[in-house]
Amino acid sequence: xxEPARIRMxxxxxxxGCRYCAPLKQLLNFSPLHRRPPPPLVGTLSAHLNPSPSxxxxxxxxxxxxxxxxMEQFWTRGxxxxxxxxxxxxxxxxxxxxxxxxxxLESVDRGLFVPDGIPAYVDSPTxxxxxxxxxAPHMHxxxxxxxxxxxxxxxxxxDVGSGTGYLxxxxxxxxxxxxxxxxxxxxxxLVTTSINNIQKSQxxxxxKGGSLSVHVGDGRLGWPEFAPYDAIHVGAAAAEIxxxxxxxxxxxxxxxxxxGNLFQDLKVVDKNLDGSISVRTETSVRYVPLTSxxxxxxxx
Numbered sequence: 001x002x003e004p005a006r007i008r009m010x011x012x013x014x015x016x017g018c019r020y021c022a023p024l025k026q027l028l029n030f031s032p033l034h035r036r037p038p039p040p041l042v043g044t045l046s047a048h049l050n051p052s053p054s055x056x057x058x059x060x061x062x063x064x065x066x067x068x069x070x071m072e073q074f075w076t077r078g079x080x081x082x083x084x085x086x087x088x089x090x091x092x093x094x095x096x097x098x099x100x101x102x103x104x105l106e107s108v109d110r111g112l113f114v115p116d117g118i119p120a121y122v123d124s125p126t127x128x129x130x131x132x133x134x135x136a137p138h139m140h141x142x143x144x145x146x147x148x149x150x151x152x153x154x155x156x157x158x159d160v161g162s163g164t165g166y167l168x169x170x171x172x173x174x175x176x177x178x179x180x181x182x183x184x185x186x187x188x189x190l191v192t193t194s195i196n197n198i199q200k201s202q203x204x205x206x207x208k209g210g211s212l213s214v215h216v217g218d219g220r221l222g223w224p225e226f227a228p229y230d231a232i233h234v235g236a237a238a239a240e241i242x243x244x245x246x247x248x249x250x251x252x253x254x255x256x257x258x259x260g261n262l263f264q265d266l267k268v269v270d271k272n273l274d275g276s277i278s279v280r281t282e283t284s285v286r287y288v289p290l291t292s293x294x295x296x297x298x299x300x
Contacts, residue, residue, distance in 0.1 A: 090141050132296070144170060164194050169201055184214075
């Protein structure tokens, strides 16, 4: 792999929410930390989407994905009921800065990717069965922002732990018909569901045309068939960055992956042209483990 990885750290931000997370019984305030204590299990974005008159927006937040408690009780006020309104709020509070990311998130209706009867436009993670969830919208937005330069038309993208197919569909919309977006999910039933979801979305022509595909497999091994990838997203926490995923990352490519055990950091991994890697921490998060299908179904 060339010279050892160069670790470039920056002040991290305490994380909120999670793809598999639920909040504690208080909302959290987010601020940059130079010495970071262990992150809270989760927070929510409701304080940012519904600020008090005297408060000013604080945009230093992100999420992981670990469900412990029901979230719904924290989302009874100011509920966002339309996809466009959700994206507009994420732009207003600085989560989305790129016009391209906003355009893609508006075009891929999140409501098509959550189970029936579940509020789709609330900024919280949602259970999708099999001890899995779909991430909170602001987590998806953050990852798209981090990967935007590696999701240009014609590029290749891999989504590990693709769940309901939502983020994989967003990747496909960004890389377009000349690109390649691949989802890998080890729960076969979720793969079937995700394909059905995508077929109802704006990404359907890309699925039909073959530039978007979803596969049953162990995401820790990546998906070598379409490697190397310009962008890799991992939706669960690894104890360390899997070498197979580093190997499948293209020189000049970028991977976003949560790393750690009980307490984790969202790592941004850049592969340099000489094959060496640079790693920096974006924020503290709390995700479920990147593990086997059997362990997931047993509840980790």
